[in-house]
Amino acid sequence: MQEGQTDGGGRIGPILYLRGCDRERLRLAALVVTPEGEGTPPALETDAGPVSPERIWQCGGRDVLRYSFDLPATAGAAYRFDGESFEVAADLSGDLHIGFVSCNGQEHGDLSRPGDERNLMWRRLAERHRDRPLNLLLxxxxxxxxxxxxxxxxxATGWPKAVPQNLREDTTAELSAALSEAFFERYTEQLAQPGFAWLAARVPSLAMWDDHDICDGWGSLKERKLDSPLGRALFAAARDHFLIFQFAAAPGEVPEICSDRSGQSLGWRVEIPGATLLAPDLRSERRPERVMGEAGWRAFRADLASVREGRVLLVSSVPALGPRLSIVERLMKLTPWMEKYEDDLRDQWQSRWHREEWRDFLRALVAVHERPGCRVSLLSGEIHLATRGTMKTAEGDIHQLVASGISHPAPPGAYATVLGVLARFGEAPLPRHPIRLHPLPGQGGVYAAERNFLRLERNADTWTAVWELEDSGPTAPMPL
Ligand SMILES: [Fe+2]
Incomplete structure (x- = not known):
């Protein structure tokens, strides 16, 4: 199987997930979906011997298996699965090559697009991996x-406009089962996509969700919708499958990389030599008037407090640095037809509803960036455009790199132009820490309206970023 790691008989994977590492070992999980009752599960082997799987989920006549194993932290480490060998660039202690992607799909008809067109940027990322193996995929x-x-x-078809408020228990159970199966089907179809599947078997992933992993604007919608039986069933099914397919965890488990052991917030932290990878969960506890709840904030502050030195790569699923949107929000007359746009704006850190929380978030980042020996860099997606931003601090700029989406089509160029005009206003939610947005290296406008992904490199302690744009190609490396 050279491309999609699916054999046509319903088997999908292996898909690798990073669990942790030190200078000697890389700890991984591999997920495989097999037809139920296929017989003896396929063997996964490392130099240390065979690894037995655990079944973490079953649905629609298929089993989801998880193999937990270690590889030596060397460049040429490998595991074997069902007769095939997969090399993993498992040495994270020296030079590094990290891929960052977001927005892998589109709202309607995602998987009925021609596969070649849909997965073009995934194949390009796979080519980059062949040139220089990626150590990690964020x-x-x-x-x-x-x-x-x-x-x-x-x-459920009327969601989010028509939301039934009172449902009998058995109806709710039936609804939950249907949603759960639908999530399972979508994830399995998606994980088998060529390009992605080839990479995912060779490069360990770490992932944080955003709204579309649940539904458009989750958390920013009206509370009566979020708290309805349908809203709760939708979130529960999305969360179960986020755990299964983005963490290789059973729905009842809290992944070991998550600091909030109650599992209310699924933000995570992974330390690698010389760097900390961090992703607060901006969705699990989101409400119209807050981005994170108590559990999320406690975990996020604890994760930041544990950073001693080195690079902090912080994934903020919604950009933490952006143009001033509060003006637009104020100008909006909140007529019913504007409701959708109001929800969209509320979904951003810059919304006036989140202003105090946004300040707290930025203050926390500045405090880490200004610690001796620490540098914070932000990675964001969400907007289906590529751009970059900076926030000034006493210890130099905090950079934000936005790469989105890898398979979501780019919006019209006019949209990027309007956003570019807004970006000229600048923004300074914290005094003495102005935020500015900038064009990518070699680009004219602040926002590049092309499909894209990002690659980060660490070469002898120097970090650089390269955006790969569908038509314009790779940008010049930008030092961080
Ligand atoms: Fe998106």
Whole structure:
């Protein structure tokens, strides 16, 4: 199997997930989906011997298996699965090559697009891996566009406009089962996509969700919708499948990389030599008037407090630095037809509803960046455009690198131009820390309206970023 790691008989994977590492070992999990009752599960082997799988989920006649194993932290480490050998660039202690992607899909008809066209940027990332093996793949949100799962049950099709408020218990159970199956189907179809599947078997992933992994604007919608039986069933099914397919965890487990052991917030932290990878969960506890709840904030502050030195790569699924949107929000007359746009704006850190929380978030980042020996860099997706931003601090700029989406089509160029005009206003939610947005190296406008992904390199302690744009190609490396 050279491209999609699926054999046509319903088997998908292996898909690798990073669990942790030190200078000697890389700890991994591999997920494989097999037809139920296939017999003896396929063997996964390392030089240390065979690894037995655990079954973490079952659905629609298929088993989800997880293999937990270690590899030596060397450049040429490998594991074997079902007769095939997979090399993993498992040495994270020296030079590094990291991929960052987001927005892997589109709201409607995602998987009925011609595969070659849909997965073009995945194949390009796979080529880059062949040139220089990627050590890690970070996913910054919208790994799945779940929007169409609500077509799975007649009571859900009106979401989010028509939301039934009172449902009998057995109806709710039936609704939950239909949504759960629909999530399972979407994830399995998506994970088998060529390009992605080839990479995912060779490069360990770390992922944080955004709204579309649940539904458009989750958390920013009206509370009566979020708290309805349908809203709760939708979130529960999305969360179960986020755990299964983006962490290789059973729905009842809290992944070991998550600091909030109650599992209310699924923000994570992974230390690698010389760097900390961090991703707060901006969705699990989101409400119209807050981005994170108590559990999320406690975990996020603890994760930041544990950073001693080195590079902090912080994934903020929604950009933490952006143009001033509060003006637009104020100008909006909140007529009913503007409701959708109001929800969209509320979904951003810059919304006036989140202003105090945004300041707290930025203050926390500045405090880490200004610690001796620490540098914070932000990675974001969400906007289906590529751009970059800076926030001034006493110890130099904090950079934000936005790469989005790897398979979501770019919006019209006019949209990028309007956003570019807004970006000229600048923004300074914290005094003495102005935020500025900038064009990518070699680009004219602040926002590049092309499909894209980002590659980060660490060469002898020097970090650089390269955006790969669908038509314009790679940018010049930008020092961080
Ligand atoms: Fe997106």
């Amino acid at each position: 996913h910054g949100g919208d790994q799945l566009y779940a929007d169409e799962v609500t077509e799975a049950h007649p009571l």
